[in-house]
Amino acid sequence: MQEALIKEIVKKVMDTINGSKAIPVEVSARHVHLSEEHIEKLFGKDYNMTKKKDLSQPGQFQYEERVTLIGPKGVLMGVAILGPARNKTQVEISKTDARTLGINPPVRESGKLDGSGNICIATERAVAEAKESLIIAKRHIHMTPEDAKRFAVDDKQLVRVRVKGDRPVVFDDVVVRVNNKYMLSMHIDFDEANASGYKDGALGEIII
Amino acid sequence: MQEALIKEIVKKVMDTINGSKAIPVEVSARHVHLSEEHIEKLFGKDYNMTKKKDLSQPGQFQYEERVTLIGPKGVLMGVAILGPARNKTQVEISKTDARTLGINPPVRESGKLDGSGNICIATERAVAEAKESLIIAKRHIHMTPEDAKRFAVDDKQLVRVRVKGDRPVVFDDVVVRVNNKYMLSMHIDFDEANASGYKDGALGEIII
Numbered sequence: 001m002q003e004a005l006i007k008e009i010v011k012k013v014m015d016t017i018n019g020s021k022a023i024p025v026e027v028s029a030r031h032v033h034l035s036e037e038h039i040e041k042l043f044g045k046d047y048n049m050t051k052k053k054d055l056s057q058p059g060q061f062q063y064e065e066r067v068t069l070i071g072p073k074g075v076l077m078g079v080a081i082l083g084p085a086r087n088k089t090q091v092e093i094s095k096t097d098a099r100t101l102g103i104n105p106p107v108r109e110s111g112k113l114d115g116s117g118n119i120c121i122a123t124e125r126a127v128a129e130a131k132e133s134l135i136i137a138k139r140h141i142h143m144t145p146e147d148a149k150r151f152a153v154d155d156k157q158l159v160r161v162r163v164k165g166d167r168p169v170v171f172d173d174v175v176v177r178v179n180n181k182y183m184l185s186m187h188i189d190f191d192e193a194n195a196s197g198y199k200d201g202a203l204g205e206i207i208i
Numbered sequence: 209m210q211e212a213l214i215k216e217i218v219k220k221v222m223d224t225i226n227g228s229k230a231i232p233v234e235v236s237a238r239h240v241h242l243s244e245e246h247i248e249k250l251f252g253k254d255y256n257m258t259k260k261k262d263l264s265q266p267g268q269f270q271y272e273e274r275v276t277l278i279g280p281k282g283v284l285m286g287v288a289i290l291g292p293a294r295n296k297t298q299v300e301i302s303k304t305d306a307r308t309l310g311i312n313p314p315v316r317e318s319g320k321l322d323g324s325g326n327i328c329i330a331t332e333r334a335v336a337e338a339k340e341s342l343i344i345a346k347r348h349i350h351m352t353p354e355d356a357k358r359f360a361v362d363d364k365q366l367v368r369v370r371v372k373g374d375r376p377v378v379f380d381d382v383v384v385r386v387n388n389k390y391m392l393s394m395h396i397d398f399d400e401a402n403a404s405g406y407k408d409g410a411l412g413e414i415i416i
Contacts, residue, residue: 095402096304107374107405139375160378166315167347169403170368170378194303195377195403197315 022203023141025163025186026056027193030097031080032067032121033090038130042067042123049083056185057142059084069093070120070127073102089130091119092137094189108135109175137189140175141204142182151206154178161186161204166197170207230411231349233371233394234264235401238305239288240275240329241298246338250275250331257291264393265350267292277301278328278335281310297338299327300345302397316343317383345397348383349412350390359414362386369394369412374405378415 034042039049043065050064061083069076069091076097090113098105105117117134120127141161143151153159155178162170163186171192186204188196196202242250247257251273258272269291277284277299284305298321306313313325325342328335349369351359361367363386370378371394379400394412396404404410 095405096398162380168380170380172370172376172378190304191399191402194399195397197303 021205023161023184023186023205025188025198025202025204027198028092028137028187028189029080030069030076030091030093030190031062031082032069032092033082033086034121035087035089036085038089038121038128039085041128042121042126044125049081051083055082056183058181058183065123068122069097069101070122071101071103074100076100088113089121089128089133091121091130091134092189093134094191095136096191098136103134105134105136107138109138109140110135137187138173138175139171139186139188139192140177141184141186142177142179143184144180144182145178147184148176148178151176153206159206160208162207163188163196163198163202163204165199165202167195169196171196171204229413231369231392231394231413233396233406233410233412235406236300236345236395236397237288238277238284238299238301238398239270239290240277240300241290241294242329243295243297244293246297246329246336247293249336250329250334252333257289259291263290264391266389266391273331276330277305277309278330279309279311282308284308296321297329297336297341299329299338299342300397301342302399303344304399306344311342313342313344315346317346317348318343345395346381346383347379347394347396347400348385349392349394349414350385350387351392352388352390353386355392356384356386359384361414367414368416370415371396371404371406371410371412373407373410375403377404379404379412 052062052064054061063081063083065081066078067081069079103117108116113132116132118131119134121130153176155176157176158173159176160170160172161174260270260272262269271289271291273289274286275289277287311325316324321340324340326339327342329338361384363384365384366381367384368378368380369382
């Protein structure tokens with residue numbers, strides 16, 4: 001009994017220590033957010049998209065359907081579609097993907113699409129020309145107002161985050177995004193994951 | 209005249225300041241170093257390889273010839289061969305390449321091949337099975353003993369390097385390699401280049 005109690009206390013203390021500093025890190029693979037208009041164009045009028053699974057951010061999910069991205073130098077097939085639908089289509093790829101496609105989109109925060117890249121999105125029935133939709137997502141941390149208070153950071157603040165992997169890296173210019181609907185998670189792309197030796201369950205830490 | 213003189217003085221001062229701290233950063237694309245045995249196997253007995261161009265490190269060069277790397281999940285075509293020939297074949301790829309091939313080689317310093325990955329290397333006439341040859345190169349800095357003295361570091365020391373790009377990053381665990389034949393240069397792979405927003409001419413700085 002006493003041993004179990006000690007273990008529980010140790011676990012609670014460790015959770016408190018880790019919980020105060022550690023940020024779960026997730027890798028965002030290439031994906032598209034489609035507008036209603038582009039869903040209709042690519043899949044047909046009154047088509048019902050099929051939800052596949054929920055994602056870590058509450059309310060966000062992946063559809064069963066996939067698309068092909070077409071560039072002047074190459075194509076990317078089987079690209080995931082995330083829901084719900086957005087007002088404007090947004091396509092997020094890595095710099096490696098950009099080289100494959102032969103396009104050079106800017107590194108941007110989600111939603112900041114003015115002057116971003118163009119890309120053609122295809123299904124077996126149609127192609128949508130998505131103007132000013134293509135970005136390389138700027139690395140960021142989703143967090144709640146309570147998390148922001150705990151980390152002493154503000155919405156839109158740029159912070160430095162150490163990610164512990166086989167190839168430890170400190171990422172500068174990581175955007176903090178605060179919303180009470182978010183769940184604490186840092187998002188990096190596959191280039192950043194590969195460069196830092198990322199493995200599932202990796203943790204990040206905001207440093208001064 | 210006076211303006212030209214001032215410009216020259218400013219340039220010299222800046223060169224001195226930068227020269228004392230800045231490290232040129234280069235990206236190593238995937239490549240192979242072949243043993244004499246594998247050159248013979250892949251290109252034929254008494255075949256003479258054709259030198260294409262010198263590389264930044266003195267004595268190192270690239271051949272005109274190229275090879276294909278074959279993995280269980282994919283292939284990489286047109287892979288560069290660097291010379292001169294080595295005692296043992298060494299193949300250096302990125303983690304992105306490793307995913308394409310479907311192999312999971314370790315991150316290693318050049319020459320440390322015990323327990324590294326296997327890979328099949330092909331030309332139009334033959335395939336060589338290169339056992340314990342495949343690595344993801346550990347990021348490193350080539351420097352002379354004079355550079356090492358200036359930076360106050362030793363051969364094999366691990367240092368942290370800030371690389372200034374669109375996506376600024378501090379790389380931990382960068383291996384210092386000192387040799388009087390080397391030219392000052394930090395080598396990163398394409399994943400690391402993409403993750404740091406690398407552009408030609410980027411500079412790194414060793415930080416405490």
